Amino acid sequence: MPAKVVYDYIDIVLSGEATPGNDTSTFYLEPTSRNTAIVYFAQQKYASAQQSFENIERRALFSDPHLVYFFGECLKQNREFQKANALYRHALQVSRDARYVYAEVLYLYGFGKLRYREKEFDHAMALFKSASKKAGMFRNFELKILSSEYIGHIYKRNTKYPEALIHYEVAEKYARLLKNPMVLMRCLQEKGHLLSLMQRNVQALKTYLECERIGVENPGYKIDLLSLKSRFYKEFHLLNLAKRNLKLANEIAQEHRLLKRQLHVQSLLGEMIYKEGRGEDARSAFHSYKQILTSKLAQSSVHNVIAQSYVFEKNYQAARRHFKRAIAMADSAQSDFYVASYLNESAANFIKLQDYSNALKNIASVLASPVLLKNPQIQAKASMLKGHIKRQQNDVVSAIKNYRKSVELYESIRNQTTVSDLRIGFFSEAHQASKFLAGCYLDKYIRSAHSSDLDSALYFISLGRNRDLKERIFGKKKNFNKDSTCHAIAEELQKKQRNWRHACTTYAPVALRDSLYEVVELEHFALMENRLYLFQSMDSVLSRNNVLNTQKIEGLHRRLLQQNQGCIIFHFVDEQIYAIVSNLESVRVILLPIKVPVLVEHVSHLVAPFTTVPSDSIHFIPFHANTAHQLYEELFLPIEKRMALPEDITIVADGVLNQLPFEMLLSKPAGKESYLPTDVPDYADKFLLHRYAIGYSPSVLPGEKKSKITGRHLLLLANPAHSINAPEKVSLRNGKIFSPLLYATAEARQIEKNADNATVLTGAQATHEKMKSLMGKNQVLHFATHAFSDSLFDAFSGVVLAPEPDSDDDGILMGYEIESMRFENYDLIFLSGCDTGKGRFVPGEGTLGLPRSFLGAGARSIIMTQWPIDDKFTSQLAPGFYKNYLRNQASKLRALSFAKRELLQNSSASHSGIYNQHPFYWAPFMLYGDPGENNQPFY
16 A cells, blocks of 8 residues: 555544544554554564554454454565465455455455465456455545556566556556545556557557656656656667656655665676676676665666677676576576576577577477477577587588478468568577578588579578568558548648757757757657558468468579579678579579678778768778778679679678678779779779679569560759758758758759659659659659768658648658659669668668668669768769660669769869769768669670
């Protein structure tokens, strides 16, 4: 019972009034004994209180149900459970004989708490349900709320979240009727935490924000609320927001000297900072927090996160000790779910230690656990881990068997998930299972050359990559739900984004900008959860009868040979790199000598200077020529030694290779280790660009044949935010300010000269509505605009257009708007802006960003940029591309390669001493998707 009730009761008895629910005619208690007992109880001096209660005459004790309840609480706190059980059983019988409903409800609730404390959850559930029912009949809202909350706790503990939610909502309903802000805030916090566990994240965040609006001046509640919100933001990788909430919570805890809550907050911060290289600081916070925990389950969770921090540091022996403690504590808390989860984590750690015997013991325990019936993902992970062990032991047959079992389980889970964006990244472990299974088949093929093994490898590589995107392109999500809710949320989002932009451009106070940012993020998540797709059957991947449609496997490798260009599919498994290569005549699998960690280091060394350069430091960007040649020798030369490659090549990248423009690799050593843009480019004739026209694809295998697009009418939007003469800047919701593009209008006019059918919209004319009105008449769309990528979902990336006058339209074409448009008749989308190919890389899905949104909406291909681009150089490259593509009828792939080569042929420097042969200028432009038909000679 809340402390407020205790103190209210003290006030009542000291004033001589009747106690709530009791008849004054039957109330008799000698004041001194009663007062002493309840004052000790209020002071949490339970031993003294118990002694005082035991001195009260029995008839007098049972005449007041509150005293019986307080006495029972004392016995529970003093761990005298047998006495407490006997007290409540007798009290219940007395209250029922006397038909004293109020007392019966109070005893049922107290008895339920006792059984809950003793982990007799079934008995506790029955008592709480009975108390809840009778409290509702008696209109005792306080006890109705408390009983419903405990019922919810038990269901939540057993991971029966829908049932728990029903009872938390009952508690919320009666809390609103009670009109007690603190009680309502407590109920909303519990509901919000449960909703986040159920992945109903928008509702969770809305619930948390309602807690804030209640405005209860209770520092403990505020800290708890901020902690819960931080967990939500952490789940969605919004780490800045998570840290901001935790730092505020820590300040409140310090100010009010709430040590326990402060330690809890610092442990939550520790879960983030250990991945920043601050493992010791994090573990110090974890150990301090663990000292104040009494729950074995909570202690097990702390040991698990300590173990994870050691795994991150590759200190596997230390991790082993803490996983062992986490498992033991979860077992003593009788939590089968957490025991199984920690056993899996411990098994993974044993594998890193090459202690396969203990790893297999853990996995066997998991596979024997009753929790698997309700949690197939635990079984899926255990099967995958067993596959890892068998693969390390060179038992390929057993490895394949276990990996296939894991993939089947993950696919069964995936088929039950119906919200597109929540599928993204949710199945990274499923991607790993498919990846390793494909690796086993590739190993078999290298040894035996059986085409069935190659077909199986291609099938499972395809199954594990870009799943959500392929389902959009190839039919499973052609029809999506354009309901009124989504439209209403989108309109509200536009208004709030416009408010945010205004606050940023007018330099509003930080607090206002922070609050507007949080509101915008809430609308983002609301839109995400409401953008449901109507799932149709997808014959290309799944069948209704079988989780894995293995009938589709046979002959897959022949589809690679049906393409009109070569293909290289890179596939990473652990540290190994496979290349599946086709050259129009045959398909080969080549195991490359370079390992993944080394490749990551080399690619980062080559590309990082281009992606992080400030706009005023372009002259100082180094091109590491030695690394460019080294990567050629590591990635391309082993392939060229084994088989002849055609001139046109499509690359399907994996991992870090998604960041690498292969055309910038050097086939021969350069004269120096690195070059600045002002250095004479004596390396320029060595680029791989001169040997091959290289495009990129998200799909391992070509999809269904599409109708040929005959027209090449061009719609072009340039410098849409403001005209060239307007000094005003445009700001987006993330606070980034974009200046006008000085050369974009000139770029558009030059392109227009190479197009027989072109519509050009510039300045204030380049609006979203104007673009939509002209879309049906064109097949090519060119954006000479600013763009941005969202770190969370591609649906929140966007292209900057001109705002509609006198409307709430904020001038931003968002990813979710792109996905709701029809681009099936578009052969090409040219995104001529900075970082248009940038986005968050998600295992199994690739890079989330604008290209993915346009391809998902039906566009055949995208020209995108991998890093910030030079506006002036782009105004020369883009017209050259369109001259080749529109006037000379070259394929998209060759048109882009020709345009790059033409600009590289100019050996003189610009008036500023810059050489455009430096790959910073031309290499970021990449063709992603369909390369087009080859009808031009290669030169």
